Amino acid sequence: MSDDDQNQSGQETSNHETDGQDTNENEKAYWSENLRLLWSLMAIWFVVSFGAGILFRDFLDQFSIGGYPLGFWFAQQGSIYVFVLLIFYYTVRMKQIERKYDLDD
Amino acid sequence: MATQTLIYIFVGLSFALYIGIAIWSRAGSTKEFYIAGGGVNPVVNGMATAADWMSAASFISMAGIIAFSGYDGSVYLMGWTGGYVMLALLLAPYLRKFGQFTVPDFIGTRYYSNAARVVAVICLIFISFTYIAGQMRGVGIVFSRFLDVPINLGVIIGMGIVFIYAVLGGMKGITYTQVAQYCVLIFAYMVPAFFISFLVTGNPVPQLGLGSTVNDGSGLYVLQKLDLVLQDLGFGPYTDGSKSMIDVFCITAALMIGTAGLPHVIVRFFTVPKASDARKSAGWALIFIALLYTTAPAVGAFARINFIETVNDQDYASAPEWFKNWESNDLIAWTDKNGDGKMEYRAGDPFAGKPEFTGETGQSGERVIANTPSADSENEVYVDRDIMVLANPEIANLPGWVIALVAAGGLAAALSTAAGLLLVISSSISHDLLKNTFRPQITEKGELMAARIAATAAIVVAGYLGIYPPGWVAQVVAFAFGLAAASLFPAIFMGIFSKSMNKEGAIAGMVSGLVFTFSYIAYFKLINPDANIAANWLFGISPEGIGVIGMLINFAIAIAVSKVTASPPIEVRKLVDSIRVPRGAGDAAKH
Numbered sequence: 001m002s003d004d005d006q007n008q009s010g011q012e013t014s015n016h017e018t019d020g021q022d023t024n025e026n027e028k029a030y031w032s033e034n035l036r037l038l039w040s041l042m043a044i045w046f047v048v049s050f051g052a053g054i055l056f057r058d059f060l061d062q063f064s065i066g067g068y069p070l071g072f073w074f075a076q077q078g079s080i081y082v083f084v085l086l087i088f089y090y091t092v093r094m095k096q097i098e099r100k101y102d103l104d105d
Numbered sequence: 106m107a108t109q110t111l112i113y114i115f116v117g118l119s120f121a122l123y124i125g126i127a128i129w130s131r132a133g134s135t136k137e138f139y140i141a142g143g144g145v146n147p148v149v150n151g152m153a154t155a156a157d158w159m160s161a162a163s164f165i166s167m168a169g170i171i172a173f174s175g176y177d178g179s180v181y182l183m184g185w186t187g188g189y190v191m192l193a194l195l196l197a198p199y200l201r202k203f204g205q206f207t208v209p210d211f212i213g214t215r216y217y218s219n220a221a222r223v224v225a226v227i228c229l230i231f232i233s234f235t236y237i238a239g240q241m242r243g244v245g246i247v248f249s250r251f252l253d254v255p256i257n258l259g260v261i262i263g264m265g266i267v268f269i270y271a272v273l274g275g276m277k278g279i280t281y282t283q284v285a286q287y288c289v290l291i292f293a294y295m296v297p298a299f300f301i302s303f304l305v306t307g308n309p310v311p312q313l314g315l316g317s318t319v320n321d322g323s324g325l326y327v328l329q330k331l332d333l334v335l336q337d338l339g340f341g342p343y344t345d346g347s348k349s350m351i352d353v354f355c356i357t358a359a360l361m362i363g364t365a366g367l368p369h370v371i372v373r374f375f376t377v378p379k380a381s382d383a384r385k386s387a388g389w390a391l392i393f394i395a396l397l398y399t400t401a402p403a404v405g406a407f408a409r410i411n412f413i414e415t416v417n418d419q420d421y422a423s424a425p426e427w428f429k430n431w432e433s434n435d436l437i438a439w440t441d442k443n444g445d446g447k448m449e450y451r452a453g454d455p456f457a458g459k460p461e462f463t464g465e466t467g468q469s470g471e472r473v474i475a476n477t478p479s480a481d482s483e484n485e486v487y488v489d490r491d492i493m494v495l496a497n498p499e500i501a502n503l504p505g506w507v508i509a510l511v512a513a514g515g516l517a518a519a520l521s522t523a524a525g526l527l528l529v530i531s532s533s534i535s536h537d538l539l540k541n542t543f544r545p546q547i548t549e550k551g552e553l554m555a556a557r558i559a560a561t562a563a564i565v566v567a568g569y570l571g572i573y574p575p576g577w578v579a580q581v582v583a584f585a586f587g588l589a590a591a592s593l594f595p596a597i598f599m600g601i602f603s604k605s606m607n608k609e610g611a612i613a614g615m616v617s618g619l620v621f622t623f624s625y626i627a628y629f630k631l632i633n634p635d636a637n638i639a640a641n642w643l644f645g646i647s648p649e650g651i652g653v654i655g656m657l658i659n660f661a662i663a664i665a666v667s668k669v670t671a672s673p674p675i676e677v678r679k680l681v682d683s684i685r686v687p688r689g690a691g692d693a694a695k696h
Binding site for chain 2: 027034049067072084
C-alpha cells in the first residue's frame, strides 16, 4: 500500500507545478515539508508493525525482552506503544511547522 | 451481598448515569445533533472516540480470540490500533478543516457530485449495519448470562437505553455518555486484569506480567509455560501462528486501513474546534485504546493458562461453578468420549459445529448433546471463545463485585459503539440524502426531526437484527473493515492528497473496490463456505484480508479513469488547497 501512496504523492507534486497559480509559494513549501515528515513517520509505522511484528518476526524472536520473544513483543505490545509516540511527535512537529509558515490555526 | 444483586446494582447505576447525561446534554440544533456543536475538547473527544471504537468485540471477544490463537491474534492488536496513525496523519486534520458534518458530505463536495455522495452513503450504511448487528448480539449475551433475562428482552432493554440518549441527545448526548462509558469499561477491564496478572505472575501490571515468570515455582516465563502446556495437549505453540505470513500481513493491513475508513470513527474528529485538535485528539484516543489493547494479550494468555489448569483432566462432577453456568448458557459443552467422567481438553474439535443439547442429563450430570463426537480428536470440551473475558473473574475466583463490574463494562462497550453507529446512519439519511440530495428546501427544524426519526428507525432495524440474527451477521462483522478499506478510505485519501482526482475516477474506484471485496467475501462466506480454504484463496489471502486487494483495485481504477476523463474544476482545486492548510478552520462551515 505504501507504494501506491508514494505514486499518489509523486503524481501530486507534478500537478502542483503545472497549476502553480492555485497555491502560493508559502503554502507549497509548507505542504512539501508536511509530506516529508508524514511519509517518514509512516515509514516507521510500517517498520514496527508490518516489519518487526510480521515480516522479520522469526528473525527477531531469537532475541527477547524479559519473557517476550522480541518479534512477538512487537506484534502484541511494542508496535502499539510506537504508534502512540508517532502521533504525538507528529502533533508537536506540525505545530512548529505551521508556526514557521504562519499557517497555524 | 450476593453476586446477582451486585450485578443488578452496577448495571442499574451505570444505566441511570447514561440517561442522566442524556437529559443534561440534549441537542437543540442540527449542528449539536451531528457534531456536538463542534466545540468538544480534544482529550474528551479522544476518550469518547475510544469508547465509540471499542465495541463488544474488543471488550468481550478479543482477549478470547487471542487466548485461543496466540500469535495469530496479533492481527487484531496491530490492526485495530495502527489505523489511528493513518487517521491522525492522513485524514483527520484535513477532514476537520473541511468542516462539514458527515463523511458523504466530504465525498459529495470534493467530487462535486451527488452520485458520489449517494455511493458514499450506500457504503456507509452497509458498513455500519453489519457492524451494529454484532453490538446488539453482545448486549444480548451479557444480559442473558448476567441478568438472567432472555436474550430478546435484553436486546429490547439495550435498544431502549440507546434510544433515550441517541435520539434525544444526538452527537452531543452520545459524546458525553461515551466518556462515562469509557470510564466504566476501562475500569471493568483493568481491575480483573490486575488481579489475574498478580495471581499468575506476582506482578500486577498485565503488560509486564505477560513477560514475567509464572508464580508456580517452575521458573518458567508465562509464554514458555503456555507453549509447553499447549504442545503437551497437542496444540501448536502459543507464540507461533498457524496463518500464513501473507495472510497475517493482509488482514492486519485491511483492519488498519478499514479503521481509518470507518465513518463512525472519522465523524468523531468533526466535533473538535480546530484542525490541529483533530491530530491531538487522535493521539489521545489511541492512548485510551492502547490501555485496553496492550492488556488484552495478557488477559488472553492468563485466561488460557487458568482455563487449562482448572478444567483439563478434572472430574466433571467436581467442575467449578462457572463451568456449569456457561454450560447452561450453551457456550460450553462436554461429551465424555472415553466414559471416565473426566474432562479431557486436547487439540481439535470435540465434535463438528455448535453443540445441540438434547435436554437430557448424562451420567455425570452434564447436559447431553446430540452431535456425533469426532473420531480424530480426544478433545471432549467445547468452549466458545467469547466467554473468556466474561468468565475470567469467575475462573480466577475473584469477588462478586468484580464480576458485576465486568457485566456493566461489557454493556458499556456494546452500547457506546451501537450509539455511534446509529448516529452516522441517521445523519447520512437526514443530512446527505434528504437535505443535500432530495429535499434541499427542508428547514433546520425539519432536518433535526428527520434525523431523530431516522435514528429511531435505525434502532428498530438494529434491534431486529439483534433479536433475529441472520446466520451471516456474526460472520461478517469483521468484514465491515475490508469494505471500508476498499471503498471509503481511497476516496477520502485521494480527495486530500491528489488534486487531479475527479468524480468519474472516485466513483468508479469506490464501486469497483466495494463490488470486488463484497463478492469475494460473499462467495467464500455465504455462497460456497466449503471452498473457504487457503488453497482456493486469491494469492493465499483469506476473506478477512481481501480488503487490501480491494483497496489496490480502487486506487488503480480511480487513477486510470481520472487520466482519461475531464479534470476537476478550479473551485475543487481551491477547496483542496484550503483543506491542506490548518489556518481558518474556525466553525464548521454552514451550508
